[in-house]
Amino acid sequence: xxxxxxxxxxxxxxxxxxxxxxxxxxxxxxxxxxxxxxxxxxxxxxxxxxxxxxxxxxxxxxxxxxxxxxxxxxxxxxxxxxxxxxxx
Numbered sequence: 001x002x003x004x005x006x007x008x009x010x011x012x013x014x015x016x017x018x019x020x021x022x023x024x025x026x027x028x029x030x031x032x033x034x035x036x037x038x039x040x041x042x043x044x045x046x047x048x049x050x051x052x053x054x055x056x057x058x059x060x061x062x063x064x065x066x067x068x069x070x071x072x073x074x075x076x077x078x079x080x081x082x083x084x085x086x087x088x
Contacts, residue, residue, distance in 0.1 A: 042066045 024046075032040040043066040044050065045057035056062060 039063055043070050 028040045028046070032038055039045070042057050042063050044053075044062060045066075050057045057066075
């Protein structure tokens with residue numbers, strides 16, 4: 001019973017994390033469309049990496065690098081996903 005409860009808690013936390021991230025991205029999309037500024041989708045800015053690397057989320061080069069890093073991460077995650085899960 002204890003294992004089942006831990007499993008439900010873990011699954012609930014995972015769903016909460018994904019739901020929060022999805023809501024965050026929707027709000028960013030709305031803000032981006034309202035201000036006509038795609039730089040709101042800068043991955044470095046979303047992750048607040050400027051706390052550790054000042055000015056990393058500023059400039060066109062940063063936005064371009066952020067886009068490339070996002071696409072590479074997406075490709076790596078897609079590549080590591082089992083084929084049975086890809087069909088679902």
